[in-house]
Every structure is written in structure tokens, then in C-alpha cells.
Amino acid sequence: MQLIISNLNKTYSNGVQALKDVNLTINQGMFGLLGPNGAGKSSLMRTIATLQEPDSGSILLGEINVLTQKDEVRKTLGYLPQEFGVYPKVDATTLLNHLAVLKGITNASERKSVVEALLQKTNLWDARKKNLGGYSGGMKQRFGIAQALLANPKLIIVDEPTAGLDPAERNRFLNLLSELGENTVVILSTHIVEDVKELCSDMAIFNKGEVLFKGSPDEALNEIVGKIWQKRINKAELSDFKQNFKVISEKLIGGNPIIHVLSDTNPDGTFEAVTGDLEDVYFSKIFANA
Template sequence: MGTLVIDQVTKSFHRQKALHNVELQIPPGLFGLLGPNGAGKTTLMRIIATILQPDSGTIQYNGIDWRHNSREVRRILGYLPQHFGAFRNISAIECLDYIGILKGLDEKTERKRQIEAVLADVNLTEHAKKKVGTFSGGMLRRLGIAQALLGNPQIVMVDEPTAGLDPEERIRFRMLLRRCAQNRTVILSTHILEDIQTTCDGLAVLKQGNAHQFSDMQDLAAKARGRVWKLTVKAEDYDKFASTYKIISTLGTASGMDIRLLSDQRPSQDAEPVEPTVEEGYLTWINT
């Protein structure tokens, strides 16, 4: 396993710049791409997947250069796009058999072995002969991961995989990604901080096409150090603080309202500085 190196990647659509000189070094394990909708995450994922070509910059992995070896790149990649579509009137096993052929798994016995293995990996073995149209949202995402794992790729990319899933399915899916990352690189693109915080080894945050890589979650949390305050205010004073500061959390108490807020300076004499959370670090970075 090696490191995926993204160097000075830029992409524009007409006059709108989607990515600005993105530089990332993504090691093996589970790596998160975090950012709000429209930040450039999907554009970067599609470039890594060779669906789009960058305007400039390079991507390399274990000596493979994306500019000159797109066929070899596709051989080592598995990709689950945000909207994974499959024919509804075929079974899961038929769907995977078709995708396996497209991936070049021409030997029938080996293709069957891999299909059985990936179905077991995503806990869909007992549903293998069911029509895809009968699958729940969570089952469909697991099928999407199964097709991405066909061919034993070294790099697996998943784009917004838990959006729209219920809490239980989201937890199951995060644990599935964690298992998949044990012997490969898995890149998880999402706007849901909890998905990154609970599963990823490293991360980068994108904002308006700009990317910044953080060494770990605490590195991101540290972006808000010295800017997070806790205080109790009277209910009638809450709107005044809400209109002036970015309030992170509120808890009603017998004595008023306990609030945490972001501010470069102490918002009142009663405010106490507190250690920031990962969420507060993320909000600070996104809003500066």
C-alpha cells in the first residue's frame, strides 16, 4: 500500500473555478473529505476516478501517473458515486455479475468467487437473489460498496454514502467502511461531520474549492482554540447574543440558558473560555 499524492490540482467549469491548487497526501486507511455542499468534494472525487480531467496538476499512486495511465488507474480503483443506480428488475447477484464483467473479471469461476466474497463483506448474502428494486436505501448503499470492492481495488472512494439513511443504517455503513479500510485506502466524501469524526484516521476540509489537510481530529478542533466561550444568559437576552455571535449550542436551565458561542473576543464578563470540539473547529475554519 502506498500514499495517494494529489499535487496542485485545479479544475474550472466555464468561468467558475471548482478546485484551487488542491494538495493532499492520502495514506492507507479511512480518509475523510469534509465540506459543505458545493465545496468541490464531488469534483475532486470524479477527477480521482478519472471521470473528469483536471485543468492542471498531477495525481500519483505507487508510481502510477493519472495523466498517462488511466486504464491502470481504473484497475486499482473502486467507486461508489453519490447516486448509485442499478436495474431494479435484476437480482443483486446478477447486478454484480454484470459489473464484474465490465471490470474485466472475465473468468467465470473467479468472478463468482469474488461476488460471493463481497456480498458476505457487506452482509447481503441472504439477499443475493432478491430484486434490487426491493432493497432499502441502506441495502442499496451496501450493494454499491460491494460493486466497488469487486476486483480487490487498492483505493475505494465513496461519495456522500450515508445521506438519507436512518441513524441505525448510518452506523452500520460507517462500520462497514471501517472494515473495508483495513487493507486499502478508503476515501469518504461527506458534508456530515459525524461520519468523519467517528470513523476516519485523517481528513481534509474543502471550502469553495480550497482544501486544507489536518493531521487528526484534534488538529481540526484546535482551529477554534481561544474562540469558544461558555456562559449563562437570561432568556430575554438570548436574541441579543444570537444576533451578534455564532451560537453553537443552547441548553435551557432553571437559571437561564447555557450557551456555547464563537467569538474572537470575550463576549461578556461572565463568559468563560472552553476547549473546542471538532465541530467548533470545523465551523471556525469554514467561516473564516
């Protein structure tokens, strides 16, 4: 199954153009949508999830017209928004049962089987009778995935799922997402480059409502081969270097910044050539779109 987004536009009443002629074809597997906060990623996710209307354009999920067949989309959609609420005084089993009924799983024995399988899959079985208000951030995210998987969706959207998670919870969550991507279209919307690098075979870089890059991580890396240069400088020099060169990133180490510059040749003869990574690709695209 493919998700095909064509010429999608959205401008809010305050004049902010959140989506600018967005075109994407997303195949089965893990797809990373990478961009800074405020890039328009959530606007795109909400539009795909039938929660808001675009001004123009089209979205097809297989044979389903997402913009006109919303009920059909919702039957096959699993959605984990950036922020989602839970009933803090309700345990996981009870709430999943309730949500399963809303998803149309009305047969009691089937529902019991589905809920128990999801609690096992998301590693929440031992905490199934614990009230959700006592869950850690990672446990709540895994519960969010459990509810998103009710009714065996063909499309799963997760919006900034690892923000605020500790390293162990983040790893558990990413492993779970990776398993899901084997048989489903999974869109991972994030500003964390590592999440995309570790999980996704296809990706897009998104900023100011526009698609700046679409392809595999390897294709992205090929664009910057031989173009990333590194130098350690004094902090007082940073402003001058930013004015004279395409400084795409800076990292303070020992009080002084190490900068990465995008250039076809050694910027001034004093830089060291380094192998660029996906973070360099990301920053170079955002720099060009600034």
C-alpha cells in the same frame, strides 16, 4: 500506497472555480474529506476517479499518473458516487456478476467466489436474490460498496455515503468502511462531521474549492483549545451577537439559541468556556472562509 494531489485546479464553463490549487497527500487508511454541500468535494472525487479533467495540476497513485494512465487507475479503483443507479428488476447476484465481468473477472468459478464473498462481507447474502428495486437506502449503499470492491481495489472513493440513512444503517455502513480502511486508501467525502470523527485518522476540511485544514482530528482539536465559548441567549439577541462576535454555530434548545463563539479570551465576560469538538473546528474553518 499514497495518493498525491498537487496544484489541482478546475473551473467549469459557467465560471465556477470548483478546485483552487488543491494539494493533498493521502496515505493508506481512512481519510475524511469534510466540507459543506457545494464545497467542491464531488469535483475533486470525480477528477481522482478519472471522470473529468482538471485544468492544471497532477495526481499520482503510487507510480500511476492518474491523469494520463486512466485505464490503469480504473483497474485499481473502487468508486461509490453520491448518486448511483441500479437496475431495479435485477437481483444483487446477477448484477454483481455482470459488473464483475466488466471489471475483467472472466473466469466463472473465480467470479462466483468473489461475488459470494462480497455479498457476505456487505451483509447482503440473505437478500442476494431480491430485486434491487426493493432494497432500502442502506442496502443499496452496501451494494454500492460491494460493486466498488470488485477486483480488490487499492483506492476506494465514497462520496456522501451516509446521507439519508437511518441510524442503524449508518452504523452498519460505517463499520464496513472502517474494515476496508485497514488495507486500502479510502477517501470518505462527506459534510457529516460525525462520520469523520468516528472513522478517520487523517482528514481535510474543504470549502469553496480550497483545502482549509489538513491533519489528524487530534491536530484539528488542538487548534481550538481554550478558544470556544458558549452562551445561551434570547432569540432576538442573535443578530447582535453575530454582528459583534465570531459566532461559529448556534443550536436552538427550548426556543432559544445556545451559541458558540471563537475567541482567544472570554468575548464579553459572560460566556462559559467549553471544550471544543470536531464540529467546532469545522465551523470555525468554514466561518473564516465565508
